[in-house]
Amino acid sequence: MILPKPSDFLVTGYSPxxxxRIVFVDTTDSARALEQSHLCGPSAGLALAEALAGVSLLGADLNGSDETVMLRAMVSGPLKGWLTEAAADGGLRGYTMTKVVNELDVMDEIDLDAVLGDNGRINIIQTAPGRIISQALFDISPVSSRAALEEYYRCSQQRHVMVQVAALSYDGYIVISRGVMVEVMPDSDKEVFAEMCRLDEDGTALESLETCLTPQEWCRTMGLDDVRFDEPKPLLFKCRCSMERVESVIAALSVEELQEMACKGEESQIFCHMCGKGYQITPTQIEELIALRGDTKGSK
Known part of the structure; x- marks a missing residue:
């Protein structure tokens, strides 16, 4: 499932x-598309927008053309958790465990701290078809995509980074979903990085991320005037689900389960967890699967 929108991107840069090293992502349009596809309320939509920007930053480390990275969180708040994924081809997808948080969705301003809760367990997995390249499992408190990434790079990758993630909504709809990561190299100017951290602590980094028009503008605000950026990589909401995959899942059910579905005499609706798209399976399709099971048993 693809919803085309060309403005989301990932770009990497370097200050000589x-x-x-700089990684900058804008995932606003993908976050909007996922919010609408999953019929998220304002709280879930905002949390998903932050998580999508976070996993997109992780995507900058993908090497193979068929690799993916997943950012999963189980949290103590009413959202319960999320799962987002970035693929090497720029595809993004994900969902929240809870779509509507009634008591918080009615607030004039969404309180993400209340939505996520005080404690969370993070699982970050980088994979290629048929194998796990790396994975990390750890707890964080308080909970945020930013905290998850900083802890991951510090403890699992032994890399020193500063991460900032910005997600804003207006009237219940996402208007900004962005992220930026600054990584310290062995020979980096520690004084420059310390000043950037100070600007992060006083809110300048976040405010600039919310309002800047370009990655270059954000870097200039943070005191980096010489950043050389590579060609931007397009990002977009893109799911690998298909009718063929749905049929293979249905085919794996037992004959008893298939017969129970067929007895209802109506179409079965199957929804993809990752993108929210629905697929219809007709009674005829189910009966054909049952018949195929019978033929298979008879041929043995």
């Missing part, structure tokens, strides 16, 4: 003077 400060010797710092």
């Amino acid at each position: 003077a400060a010797r710092l």
Whole structure:
């Protein structure tokens, strides 16, 4: 399932003077598409927008053309958790465990701290078809996509980074979903990085991320005037689900389960957890699967 929108992107850059690596992502349109596809309320939509920007930053480390990285969180708040995924081809998808948080969705301003809760367990997995490249499992408190990434790079990758994630909504709809990561190299200018951390602590980094028009503008605000950026990589909401995959899942059910579905005499609706798209399975299709099972048993 693909919803085309060309403006989301990931771009990497490097400051020769400060010797710092920059990763900048804008996932606003993909976050909007997922919010609408899953029929998320304002709280879930905002949390998903943050998580999508976070996993997109992780996607900058993918090497093979068929690799993916997943950011999964189980949280103590009413959202219960989320799962987002970035693929090497730029595809993004994901969902929240809870779509509507009634008591918080009615608030004029969404309180993500209340939505996510105080504690969370994070699982980050990088995979290629048929194998796990790396994975990390750890707890964080308080809970945020930003905290998850900083802890992951610090403890699992032994890399020193500063991460900032911005997600904003207006009238219940996502208007901004962005993220930026600054990584310290062995020979980086530590004083420049310390000043950037100070600007992060006083809110300048987040405010600039919410309002900047380009990655270059954000870097200039943070004191980096010489960043050389590579060609941007397009990102988009893209799911690998298909009718063929749905049929293979249905075919794996037992004969008894298939017969129970067939007895209802109506179409069965199957929804993809990752993108929210629905697929219809007709009674005729189910009966054909049952008949095929019978033929298979008879041929043995």
